[in-house]
Amino acid sequence: MTPTAESPADRLVLEAVGVALSALPANARIAVAFSGGVDSSVLLDAVVRVAGASRCVALHVHHGLSAHADEWLAHCEAFAQERGVEFAAQRVEVPRDAGVSVEAAARDARYRALDAMCAARAVPTLWLAQHADDQAETVLLQLLRGAGLAGLAAMAPEYLPAGASSVRVRPLLHLLRAQLEQYASARNLRWIDDESNADTRYARNALRHEVTPALAVHFPGFRDALARTAAHAASAQRLLDDLARIDLDEAVRDDGRALSHDVLLALDDDRALNLLRYWMRTLGLAAASTARLTDVLRQLREVGEAGEGHSLRIDHAGQALRSYRGLIYWEAGDSSEPADETALAERAVSELAWQGEAIWRLPQWRGTFVFVAVAVAAASDVDSAADGDASGIVDGASDDHDTLPVSVLRRALLSARSRSGGERMRTSAAPGSPSRTLKNLFQERGIPAWKRDVPLLYVGGDLLFVPLLGLNRTALPEQVDAAEPRVRIIWRDDLLIA
Numbered sequence: 085m086t087p088t089a090e091s092p093a094d095r096l097v098l099e100a101v102g103v104a105l106s107a108l109p110a111n112a113r114i115a116v117a118f119s120g121g122v123d124s125s126v127l128l129d130a131v132v133r134v135a136g137a138s139r140c141v142a143l144h145v146h147h148g149l150s151a152h153a154d155e156w157l158a159h160c161e162a163f164a165q166e167r168g169v170e171f172a173a174q175r176v177e178v179p180r181d182a183g184v185s186v187e188a189a190a191r192d193a194r195y196r197a198l199d200a201m202c203a204a205r206a207v208p209t210l211w212l213a214q215h216a217d218d219q220a221e222t223v224l225l226q227l228l229r230g231a232g233l234a235g236l237a238a239m240a241p242e243y244l245p246a247g248a249s250s251v252r253v254r255p256l257l258h259l260l261r262a263q264l265e266q267y268a269s270a271r272n273l274r275w276i277d278d279e280s281n282a283d284t285r286y287a288r289n290a291l292r293h294e295v296t297p298a299l300a301v302h303f304p305g306f307r308d309a310l311a312r313t314a315a316h317a318a319s320a321q322r323l324l325d326d327l328a329r330i331d332l333d334e335a336v337r338d339d340g341r342a343l344s345h346d347v348l349l350a351l352d353d354d355r356a357l358n359l360l361r362y363w364m365r366t367l368g369l370a371a372a373s374t375a376r377l378t379d380v381l382r383q384l385r386e387v388g389e390a391g392e393g394h395s396l397r398i399d400h401a402g403q404a405l406r407s408y409r410g411l412i413y414w415e416a417g418d419s420s421e422p423a424d425e426t427a428l429a430e431r432a433v434s435e436l437a438w439q440g441e442a443i444w445r446l447p448q449w450r451g452t453f454v455f456v457a458v459a460v461a462a463a464s465d466v467d468s469a470a471d472g473d474a475s476g477i478v479d480g481a482s483d484d485h486d487t488l489p490v491s492v493l494r495r496a497l498l499s500a501r502s503r504s505g506g507e508r509m510r511t512s513a514a515p516g517s518p519s520r521t522l523k524n525l526f527q528e529r530g531i532p533a534w535k536r537d538v539p540l541l542y543v544g545g546d547l548l549f550v551p552l553l554g555l556n557r558t559a560l561p562e563q564v565d566a567a568e569p570r571v572r573i574i575w576r577d578d579l580l581i582a
Contacts, residue, residue, distance in 0.1 A: 093266035096259055101130045104255035108209065111139065115207040115250065117198050118142040118171075120160040120276035123213035126264045127256060128169065129273060131211065137168035143201045143210075144173040145194045149186070149280070156276050163274070172201050187286060195245075202250035210250045214239055216307050217261040221291050223310040228287075232374065233324065234361075236317035246368055260307070328362030331355065340366060342413040342532065349385055356381055367414060370401035380405060384412065408532050434500045434539075438493040446500055449539045451551075453500070454574040458487045486554050487570040492561070496544030503540060509547055509556035517557075525553050538575065551575035 108114070114135060116128045131140050142164040146157050157173055164171035176193040178186065202210050219238055226235035244251045256264065268275060284290040299306045332340075335347035343363060348356055357377050364371065372380070380398050387396055387407060396407040403414045436444050444453040508519040526536050531552055541549040546559040555573070 091266065091270050093263045094270055096263055097126060097130045097256070097267045098134055100255045100259060101127075101134045104211070104253055105131075105135055112209070113139050113141065113205070113207045115141050115143050115198075115202050115205070115210045117194075117210060117212050118144050118160055118164070119278075120144070120156050120163065121213075121278060122268050122273070122275040123215060123256070123261070123264055125163065125273050125275040126267050126271075127211060127213040128164070129167070129271060130267070132167045132169060141170040141172060141205060141207060143198055144171070145197045146173055146175040147178055147190055147193065148175065149178060149190060150278065152276075152279075156278075159274075159276060172205070174201055187288070199245075199248045199250060202248075208250055209253050211253050211255060213256055213264075214254050215256045215259050215261055215264060216311060217292070217296070219257055219314060220296065220307045220310040221288055223314050224291055224295070225287060230374075233317045233321040234371075236314060237321050238314040238317075240318065246365065258311070324358055325362060327355070328358050331359045332363060332366075335359065336363075337411055338413075338532075342411040345384070345387075345407055345410050345412050348412060353378075353381060364414075369403060369414065372400055376400065406532075409530050411532060413532060436498045436500075438498050440490075444498075444500075446539055449500070449537075451539075451575060451577045453539075453541065454576055455493070456572045456574060458570045458572050487572045488548075488555060488560055489564045489568045489570055491564075491568060492543060492548070492559070493571065496546075498548075499542045500539035501542060503536070507540065507547060509550060509553065510558045511554055511556070513557055519558060522550060522553065529553075541573065549573045 105114075114131055116124065116131055118124045118128050128140070128142055142160065144157060144160045146153055150156070161171050161173070174197040176197050178190045178193050198210055222238040223236060226238065229235065239254060239257065241257050242251060242253050267273075280286070281289060282293070284293055296306075303309070331347075331351060332343075335343045337344055340363075343359075348359060351359065357374070360377050360380065361371070380400075383396065383398060384407065396405075398405040405412065405414055432448070434446055434448070438444075438455075440455075442455055444455070446452060503522065507522045509522065509525070510517055510519040511525065522536075529552070535552065538551040540547055543559060547556045548559045549555050552575075
């Protein structure tokens, strides 16, 4: 039941919270992003009054950017305790990467921490205290940056970001900053004043202190007008996303990891750029500017036939766009990191003294080695096929050439290692056949670079098995007991193993 309102501002705030609360299941918990500023203080106070303290958890992120950060943390914890609200905080390090503003880096770190705290508590919604003035400033900033429709749509009243477990809700988005300040004053709330909010070197602060006051004098309704602009842009962006989903269904390959070169370039430029933007969002990649994407599309068109694009590499935000055998895909790393020769990520070596285990789980590679027992009768003629060729063997194949005696697995410690570059193996069972580099074998079989980040299985110091390529024949004994039990090694990605 909504408490009795004591002032117009009090009534507006409580009504806004009540409307947002009515959309939730009964007794659903609510996380409030609580910085301690006036906006989040008003939101937390109102949520407690309307929903009750037991349904709330106040989440604070300690950036460490201000000398007063520890004091703010103590204030927020005390504010929550006064209202009987559960409080949680997380400290984050804000990266100082070149080309990324401190504001943007701090915002990203804050949301990651808030999402993590929500997930740890299984809270379905994260409430944020942005208001109509924040929305107007966001639209103005995006206009001045030349943003597209997605940028002009600004802040949605409610949305679920990719990869997040909690829906973000902005109950106060239609209220003015002045109305929240009136509520806070009437309730005698204490809040934090972040000194950085007065620093007009930051673009948002410059708009807040120097631009919007002038707009308010000459265009009193500018906030409502900009809010309508954001709503129109959001509607148009939804239509563009619907179109992009249609195009993505036609172009997507390999569970969304790649696009067909031919299908993408059959679209006109506007539609192809729309597809690229949407595809990048589905992959969780940083957005690229129109100029950057236009240059990407130009280079893809200049490649000509898809097969000629093998050397194409376009860097963006720690990723590289590649074209290979008719597919366009992203891989980690920049031009100084030749992913064909090195592992995409360094991982600790995992070891196993094999004693007949059926599976070996490797979470750092998001997969599992499976050791499948093979009937001896079915494998007894393996070594008699001296002129056979196992070069076509891949994971899970039923060809008996891909089995090995169990004694091989027991002769030394098994280890799973990352590629370091230059590894060689012999996939052919024919005597005297040469060994070849993993890079050449991957290329020969048309395996794109993003699938090559697999664990190499060693027995002792010998490379034994490579997912997608099979067994290394040089690691197997020339003579074996035909009656000895045999196994087949299979690599299964997490999504493929029960």
